[in-house]
Amino acid sequence: MSITVTEKAARHIQKTLDKRGKGFGLRLAVKTSGCSGMAYALEFADESLPEDLVFECAGVRLLVDPRSLPYLDGTELDFVREGLNEGFKFNNPNAKAECGCGESFAV
Amino acid sequence: MALLQIAEPGLAAAPHQHRLAVGIDLGTTNSLVATVASGLAKALPDADGHALLPSVVRYTEGALIVGREARAGQADDPHNTIASVKRLMGRSLADADETMRSHYQLSDGPGMVGIETRAGRKTPVEVSADILRALRERAEASLGGELTGAVITVPAYFDDAQRQATKDAARIAGLNVLRLLNEPTAAAIAYGLDNAAEGTYAVYDLGGGTFDISILKLTRGVFEVLATNGDPALGGDDFDQRLAVWLKAQAGLPAELPIEDERRILALARSTKESLSAVEQTLASVTLGDGQVIRVAVTRAQFIELTAELVSRSLRPVRKALRDAGLGPEDIKGVVMVGGSTRMPHVQSAVAALFGTAPLNNLDPDQVVALGAAMQADVLAGNRKSGSEADWLLLDVCPLSLGLETMGGLVEKIVPRNSTIPTARAQDFTTYKDGQTAMSVHVVQGEREIVSECRSLARFTLRGIPPMVAGAARIRVTFQIDADGLLSVTAREQTSGVEAHVEVKPSYGLGDGEVARMLLDAYGTGEIDAATRMLREAQVEARRLIDATEAALAADGAALLSPPERDIVQKAIFALAELLETDEGDTRKIRAATDALNTASGDFAARRMDASIKRALAGRSLETI
Numbered sequence: 199m200s201i202t203v204t205e206k207a208a209r210h211i212q213k214t215l216d217k218r219g220k221g222f223g224l225r226l227a228v229k230t231s232g233c234s235g236m237a238y239a240l241e242f243a244d245e246s247l248p249e250d251l252v253f254e255c256a257g258v259r260l261l262v263d264p265r266s267l268p269y270l271d272g273t274e275l276d277f278v279r280e281g282l283n284e285g286f287k288f289n290n291p292n293a294k295a296e297c298g299c300g301e302s303f304a305v
Numbered sequence: 306m307a308l309l310q311i312a313e314p315g316l317a318a319a320p321h322q323h324r325l326a327v328g329i330d331l332g333t334t335n336s337l338v339a340t341v342a343s344g345l346a347k348a349l350p351d352a353d354g355h356a357l358l359p360s361v362v363r364y365t366e367g368a369l370i371v372g373r374e375a376r377a378g379q380a381d382d383p384h385n386t387i388a389s390v391k392r393l394m395g396r397s398l399a400d401a402d403e404t405m406r407s408h409y410q411l412s413d414g415p416g417m418v419g420i421e422t423r424a425g426r427k428t429p430v431e432v433s434a435d436i437l438r439a440l441r442e443r444a445e446a447s448l449g450g451e452l453t454g455a456v457i458t459v460p461a462y463f464d465d466a467q468r469q470a471t472k473d474a475a476r477i478a479g480l481n482v483l484r485l486l487n488e489p490t491a492a493a494i495a496y497g498l499d500n501a502a503e504g505t506y507a508v509y510d511l512g513g514g515t516f517d518i519s520i521l522k523l524t525r526g527v528f529e530v531l532a533t534n535g536d537p538a539l540g541g542d543d544f545d546q547r548l549a550v551w552l553k554a555q556a557g558l559p560a561e562l563p564i565e566d567e568r569r570i571l572a573l574a575r576s577t578k579e580s581l582s583a584v585e586q587t588l589a590s591v592t593l594g595d596g597q598v599i600r601v602a603v604t605r606a607q608f609i610e611l612t613a614e615l616v617s618r619s620l621r622p623v624r625k626a627l628r629d630a631g632l633g634p635e636d637i638k639g640v641v642m643v644g645g646s647t648r649m650p651h652v653q654s655a656v657a658a659l660f661g662t663a664p665l666n667n668l669d670p671d672q673v674v675a676l677g678a679a680m681q682a683d684v685l686a687g688n689r690k691s692g693s694e695a696d697w698l699l700l701d702v703c704p705l706s707l708g709l710e711t712m713g714g715l716v717e718k719i720v721p722r723n724s725t726i727p728t729a730r731a732q733d734f735t736t737y738k739d740g741q742t743a744m745s746v747h748v749v750q751g752e753r754e755i756v757s758e759c760r761s762l763a764r765f766t767l768r769g770i771p772p773m774v775a776g777a778a779r780i781r782v783t784f785q786i787d788a789d790g791l792l793s794v795t796a797r798e799q800t801s802g803v804e805a806h807v808e809v810k811p812s813y814g815l816g817d818g819e820v821a822r823m824l825l826d827a828y829g830t831g832e833i834d835a836a837t838r839m840l841r842e843a844q845v846e847a848r849r850l851i852d853a854t855e856a857a858l859a860a861d862g863a864a865l866l867s868p869p870e871r872d873i874v875q876k877a878i879f880a881l882a883e884l885l886e887t888d889e890g891d892t893r894k895i896r897a898a899t900d901a902l903n904t905a906s907g908d909f910a911a912r913r914m915d916a917s918i919k920r921a922l923a924g925r926s927l928e929t930i
Contacts, residue, residue: 211311226315238309240312241313242311243314244314272710286311287309
């Protein structure tokens with residue numbers, strides 16, 4: 199059971215947390231919606247919930263709820279720049295197919 | 306993969322809800338529904354794995370059967386089993402298809418024909434709605450949710466009334482129509498995007514009941530329909546009919562059989578035709594109602610001989626469409642084959658021979674229209690983001706010219722046939738009489754130059770024009786056609802800003818046969834029209850001159866003319882007026898009399914000019930001028 203972040207992603211998460219001024223860590227979750235069945239959610243976390251699993255990687259805390267974990271196990275969170283657009287990308291070994299728009303995936 | 310941003314706790318942007326949108330090919334013989342999933346268009350099959358839903362509805366006691374099962378029951382219950390209902394969409398009893406008339410008990414109703422069934426009188430709109438509902442239920446069951454909307458395809462030849470009827474059917478079936486799309490355009494979408502092809506293409510669509518040919522231009526993902534043409538009464542059904550007649554003759558059966566047996570023979574002809582696309586010869590056999598067994602051996606060569614005339618009939622509209630587009634067969638980069646009937650080898654080879662290129666047929670010809678419609682639906686429902694490579698625009702054309710009536714019953718065309726839509730075109734008109742304060746605007750559709758030969762769409766009156774001399778008012782008439790092909794007309798007097806407006810609500814009744822007839826009429830009667838136009842123009846000019854001269858005489862006649870001079874002008878007016886009233890229709894005579902009046906009143910006009918200059922200059926010194 200592991201979730202990791204790349205160095206670049208960690209740097210960016212730290213920077214945005216600093217700018218925000220507060221925050222316990224980053225919450226990664228999976229929601230059932232979107233055209234291929236499931237979609238990622240990425241939120242700041244101000245506190246951890248009792249059932250959360252907390253991973254520490256490259257100095258940032260990643261919170262995952264137990265229902266999302268099976269879909270996210272082994273995921274590496276990356277921060278990339280594509281043209282004018284930059285943002286986070288989930289490198290998820292569980293995802294078998296993605297929808298055309300790329301916002302959701304199936305396992 | 307889309308890139309994500311970090312959101313505040315609990316505010317993670319809900320990933321876009323995929324809006325379920327489908328494309329529906331509502332065909333004469335078969336219908337089907339398709340959708341885009343994970344970026345790929347695919348047809349949605351029913352529980353048994355069949356993608357095609359036969360467009361057949363059977364009305365039984367308290368129940369409704371649609372599709373395969375209904376088609377199977379066609380022979381047992383012909384009057385209550387409705388097939389090929391698309392042929393009746395938007396038609397009145399008077400212009401109903403002959404074959405449909407012989408198969409069903411049709412009755413006239415308000416706006417549209419009705420079909421008498423066990424379940425009561427059914428309009429073609431209701432029957433189509435039953436087919437669409439079956440497709441909607443299939444789509445919702447397989448996609449697991451309610452549909453946001455649908456794109457429904459119609460033949461390029463469908464006029465406003467038939468399109469409106471299709472839209473009504475969809476509404477009754479509980480579908481939100483995102484757009485009606487021309488079938489060939491949908492096919493081009495399916496091919497254009499899948500194969501990234503650019504250039505000028507022809508879409509040859511030989512369906513069950515209709516034939517359409519469209520010339521499309523594809524450039525950088527933009528589809529423009531250059532020309533459409535077709536034959537509304539040519540399709541795979543006709544091939545079946547020919548073969549059925551031949552089979553009956555071969556089997557020694559009488560030409561007229563009980564209706565149940567007719568259906569059996571027709572079904573046999575269809576299956577024989579289908580198998581002859583794959584094999585060189587086959588044995589057609591069926592058991593008739595009285596137990597008699599029919600066995601006839603048919604070779605592909607025999608079938609080709611029987612139906613060669615139908616194939617060549619389809620090539621005539623092809624040449625016409627090419628002529629409309631100003632192109633030759635060599636300008637066409639590829640031909641897209643649509644419709645199950647294009648599977649017939651002799652259709653393929655005839656098309657290849659005409660265009661000198663092998664037709665495109667790597668997509669299923671039965672599905673290609675629905676696939677393209679599904680892609681369009683996906684875009685219209687907002688499932689693709691703008692700016693992506695799939696952000697394409699769709700241009701379509703209006704099938705007949707739109708214009709308005711001018712003096713003398715002539716048509717001034719504002720939007721020419723084959724103009725791309727959506728479009729807006731304006732033209733300035735003026736008043737015809739001094740002090741005219743109202744103008745009647747009569748919107749017509751058709752290719753002829755004379756109003757009575759075109760179809761009247763709407764009339765409205767622009768009132769409140771400030772009184773001015775004839776020709777001084779500037780009235781701008783704007784025709785606007787939206788993406789669905791619906792027309793609105795606005796007339797606006799430019800100096801005062803008064804405005805009148807009409808939305809043209811198409812009425813049912815103008816069949817595509819009538820569209821075709823109106824087009825043919827225009828081709829054949831160009832010379833007569835031109836002569837009529839000259840006559841009418843001469844008459845209008847003559848009346849205008851009489852009015853103007855009489856007004857001038859009333860104002861200045863006594864002051865500027867001696868009684869004999871006045872008499873000469875009066876006589877010329879009288880001669881011209883008499884000629885107009887006797888309605889001889891001789892353009893040359895009217896022109897001569899008009900010229901005579903012009904000459905007779907020439908001096909008078911010059912004197913009036915001098916007098917008005919004198920009046921204007923009186924009492925002013927040279928320096929101030």
